Amino acid sequence: MSKKTIELVNKNLAKRKRAEKRFRLYGISAIGFGLACLLFLFTDIIGKGHTAFLQTYVKLNVTMDAGVLEISDINNETEVAAANYQGVIKQALRDRFPDVSGRRDKRKLYALVSNGAGFDLRKELEAKPELLGQNFDIWVLADDDIDTYIKSRGDDPAQAFTERMSDKQLLWVETLLAEGAIEKRFNRVFFENGDSREPEIAGIRGALMGSLLTLFVTFILSFPIGVAAAIYLEEYAPKNRFTDFIEVNINNLAAVPSIIFGLLGLAIFINLFEMQRSIPLVGGMVLTLMTLPTIIISSRAAIKSVPPSIKEAAMGLGASKMQVILHHTLPLAMPGMMTGAIIGMAQALGETAPLLMIGMVAFIVDIPGAINDPATALPVQIFLWSDSPERAFVERTSAAIMVLLGFLITMNAVAVWMRRRLERRW
Structure with a gap:
């Protein structure tokens, strides 16, 4: 060269x-x-x-006056439930700031605490009926504007968000702060309550239960159907144009936008079969249609990964084809199938568009307890809160996203762990 x-x-x-x-x-x-x-x-x-995982509380000295509460018989559950607890809260605020006069100033004073403060007082009286007529201190939820002010204030009041507060309210809040009557605690309300128009008492429990019930329906329907379809296509279906057409469409369905499945569910389950809107049962059926292609594809891949020698050995010993599938193929392919199912469930958990189409965007306050109870889902709850004008809903929207991401990361981590822990290498 x-x-x-x-x-x-x-x-x-x-x-x-x-x-x-x-x-x-x-x-x-x-x-x-x-x-x-x-x-x-x-x-x-x-x-x-x-910051949404902390909530501002105000300490009040209340007197459970039977006249203010309008309770004549403490053993009457109806009277106790319908008592004027907000009147007791308002009286405690007036007693704490006796110099406040005038209807407008009193309304601003009452706005220091949440409209849900009466529910806390009601729970105390229902748990301890002997409190009727007594005077005691209680920590109640602050209003969302006060909560936003305290969280944005830090050590410098000049940096606080004060656009929705008057000068008098600022003075009252600073007075309570100086006395140690305002503090931040872990926000249990966020995890215990359902949705609400009031940010300080709005929670994700209803949406979380709705998501879990919807995923339960999705898994119960999609996993058996998906595995059965995969077994048929891999073990029984003849290789012809019809099965090729089915396989191509299964692969195509995995790429179809999720809103199309929502429209399909709206047309079939609600319009044709006249099923109830905004229930986990319909939501789970719609998400089943969406996750089936993913489960079928992953299950077929898991079945293909089982060495043919195992099947041939079992059949050589006299096992029927069904026995080979049930006793050898399925147990060996199950880790891969479960991994695909978990990934499909994680995908379904984060879907919003299909659920919007079937009415799960409704404002639901009660916590659902069954698959036919009205409910919403966590992604839909995030969508609703993101459109709310109150500033306090911004942090709750982000906190709900954090919870949703936590579930998604956990489910994907479990899928990775199962694949590495249970799969066999041949």
Whole structure:
């Protein structure tokens, strides 16, 4: 080989190496950009939502006056349930700030505490009837504007968000702060209550239960049907144009936008079969249609991964085809099938569009207890809160997103663990 040829080869080789380094740099840059975007997203969500896990409470000295409560018989459950607890709260606020006069100023004073404060007082009296007629201290929920002020205030009142508060309210709040009558506690209400128009008493329990019931219906329907379809296509179906057509459509359905399944559910389950709107049963059936292609594809891949030698050995010992499938193929393929099912359930958990189409966007206060109770889902709850004008709903929206992401990450982590822990290498 001539010297000129060697120089040309070395030049081309150096050029290819530089191109390879640039290509590797492009890949690293793409990964870095993706991680930076993800970090920015998580930082923004956590930065806005972490304060929702704390809630502002105000300490009041209340007197459970039977006249104010309008209770004549403490053993009468109807009277106790319908008592004027807000009147007791208002009286406690007037006693704490006796110099407040005028209807407008009193309304501003009453706005320091949540409209749900009476429910806390009711729970205390129902748990301890002997409190009737007594005077005691109780911590009640602050209004969402006060909660926003306290959380944004920090150590510098000048940095606090005060757009919806009057000067007198600021003075009253600072007075309560100086006396230690305002503090932040863990927000149990966020996890115990259903939805509400009032941000300080709005919670995700109803939406969370709705999501769990919907996923329960989805799993009960989609997993057996998906596994059965995969077994038929892999073990029994003849290889012809019809089965090829089915396989192509299953693969295509996995890429269909989720809202199409919502329209299908609206047309079939609600319009044709006249099923009730906004219930987990219909939601689960719609999400079943959406997750079936994913489960079928993953189940077929798991069945294909079982070595043919195992099937042939079982049949050589006299086992029927059904026995081979039930006793050998299914047990060995089950880890892969469960992994695919969990990934499908995680996908279904985060879906919003199909549920919007079947009416699960309704405002639901009660906690659903069955698959035919009116309910909403966590992604839909996030959608509803994101459209609310109150500033306090911003942090609750981000907090609900954090909870949803926690469930999604957990489900995907379980799927990865199951695949690594249970799968067999041949």
